[in-house]
Amino acid sequence: MSGISSPGQNSTLITNIGELMTQDLEHRVLKDAAIVFEGERIAWIGSINDAPVADTKIDAEGRAVLPGWVDSHSHLVFAGDRTAEFEARMAGQSYSAGGIAVTTGATRSVSDDELTRLVRDRVTEAVSQGTTYLESKTGYGLDVENEARSARIAAALVDEVTYLGAHLVPAGSDPEEYTDLVCGEMLDAVLPHVRWADVFCERGAFTEEQSRRVLTAARDAGLGLRVHGNQLGEGPGVALAVEFAAASVDHVNYLSEKDIDALAGTWAGWDPATGSGVRGTVATCLPACDLSTRQPLAPGRELIDAGVQIALAANCNPGTSYTSSIAFCVTTAVLQMHLSVHEAVRAATFGGALALGRESGNDVDGERAVGSLAIGHRADLHMLKAPSATHLAYRPGIPLTHSVWRAGVRAV
Ligand SMILES: N=CN[C@@H](CCC(=O)O)C(=O)O
Ligand SMILES: [Zn+2]
Known part of the structure; x- marks a missing residue:
């Protein structure tokens, strides 16, 4: 499996994601998924089995990940x-x-x-x-x-x-x-x-x-x-x-x-x-x-x-x-x-x-898209203390935020 690092940009792999709700244009919801970001940029999305090597590896332990x-x-x-x-x-x-x-x-x-x-x-x-x-x-x-x-x-x-x-x-x-x-x-x-x-x-x-x-x-x-x-x-x-x-x-x-x-x-x-x-x-x-x-x-x-x-x-x-x-x-x-x-x-x-006019934009644009997970978009990620986004409605009132990355930087 190949690595995925650009010079000067640390890459992070989050693997073992129970549900990755991308909210991309295809509305993809991936099970047993992984995602890689380099600096502020999403670099790769796919199945756990195909995940590339990265500088840092985080095990989501089956939790759901959504866009922030x-x-x-x-x-x-x-x-x-x-x-x-x-x-x-x-x-x-x-x-x-x-x-x-x-x-x-x-x-x-x-x-x-x-x-x-x-x-x-x-x-x-x-x-x-x-x-x-x-x-x-x-x-x-x-x-x-x-x-x-x-x-x-x-x-x-x-x-x-x-x-x-x-x-x-x-x-x-x-x-x-x-x-x-x-x-x-x-x-x-x-x-x-x-x-x-x-x-x-x-x-x-x-x-x-x-x-x-x-x-x-x-x-x-x-x-x-x-x-x-x-x-x-x-x-x-x-x-x-x-x-x-x-x-x-x-x-x-x-x-x-x-x-x-x-x-x-x-x-x-x-x-x-x-x-x-x-x-x-x-x-x-x-x-x-x-x-x-x-x-x-x-x-x-x-x-x-x-x-x-x-x-x-x-x-x-x-x-x-x-x-x-x-x-x-x-x-x-x-x-x-x-x-x-x-x-x-x-x-x-x-x-x-x-x-906010920020839903599109990737590597070739001035600003990276926010609000969806796709290659070239900003690495704004929200990991839940739950295996799927459904828990947001199924468990009303329970604080379900596990961790948050903002432009690739861990914020929570
Ligand atoms: N509707 C106008 N402005 C605010 C309320 C402002 C206020 O009552 O302080 C709103 O979005 O609800
Ligand atoms: Zn208002």
């Missing part, structure tokens, strides 16, 4: 918590966007060092549960200085940063003037740190027209787009996301047939077998948020059946979803949203990568 979770929607840059609001909600009060102001006050009051420590701890918490690629939004600064600070701190600690100055109109501000600020000076201030922009298009937050202005300005500034839409009722969020060819529309709790058809239409030019063509708008479902706000779970099953690519994300934030557990989201998606285990894991890996 790709969490494409979180709000990690905040201080304080909202326990009282949560308790009131559990006692019957409904969620409203107004709670964002409480977190904005707490966030503005802490030092840069403290805010950095808080974000770093949240990233560590996510990685310890199998997340290997992570997005965070701004959105609790809501003035030029604090949005720029949030973007700068996030950029140092997470993989993708989304500008969400359009999260809430701060108390005392005129909505139109605040929208001008979001589209002008605030956008300019965050631009060096962010790749995406988002708008909370919902009653109590931003109107359709204000959202359209934000999306236009962000697009003109060269940012990729996403929309928080259709969370608290049917509304214009999905249609706007489709109109602007946004990379994702997130929440999607209340969808009309027209919304689902429109989202499905965006995927007509993308070939799932080859990953080629034009990506559509990913529908990002946030089940932990739906449960914590007592909203109907997003119709993930219907979306998949209609041909929409979906993502599952934790939406970690202090108001609606104070968790970074993607495993919890996968469990809920299987038990309550009627996804198969494979579909749920796919939505939380490949689907998240699609929402």
Whole structure:
């Protein structure tokens, strides 16, 4: 058997894998498998019996290995918590966007060092549960200085940063003037740190027209787009996301047939077998948020059946979803949203990568793909304390992360 080492790159063989769920374009699930990575790059995948020699050998002892979770929607840059609001909600009060102001006050009051420590701890918490690629939004600064600070701190600690100055109109501000600020000076201030922009298009937050202005300005500034839409009722969020060819529309709790058809239409030019063509708008479902706000779970099953690519994300934030557990989201998606285990894991890996435009890329591209295991992709691996991914749903609530590699580096 041949070795598989390039000069200067240590190779690692993980062998005796009970189930290797690749989430690649062929949807391969290999039994009795092995995988080799060199540095940050996956170099080989196959059967135990054909495994090449490597510098380091790890025995998985029959455990399952999946791609690391790709969490494409979180709000990690905040201080304080909202326990009282949560308790009131559990006692019957409904969620409203107004709670964002409480977190904005707490966030503005802490030092840069403290805010950095808080974000770093949240990233560590996510990685310890199998997340290997992570997005965070701004959105609790809501003035030029604090949005720029949030973007700068996030950029140092997470993989993708989304500008969400359009999260809430701060108390005392005129909505139109605040929208001008979001589209002008605030956008300019965050631009060096962010790749995406988002708008909370919902009653109590931003109107359709204000959202359209934000999306236009962000697009003109060269940012990729996403929309928080259709969370608290049917509304214009999905249609706007489709109109602007946004990379994702997130929440999607209340969808009309027209919304689902429109989202499905965006995927007509993308070939799932080859990953080629034009990506559509990913529908990002946030089940932990739906449960914590007592909203109907997003119709993930219907979306998949209609041909929409979906993502599952934790939406970690202090108001609606104070968790970074993607495993919890996968469990809920299987038990309550009627996804198969494979579909749920796919939505939380490949689907998240699609929402972030990071699902493709190999040796010849600038960036390696994340969210699936294939040669040339980034070695982001999640080994479970279980023989198959099915245990994520079969053993709800049990912490099943055994070990994690991020870009080939052991993180857990
Ligand atoms: N929906 C908008 N933003 C957050 C919640 C923000 C908050 O309440 O603090 C979300 O995604 O659920
Ligand atoms: Zn959110």
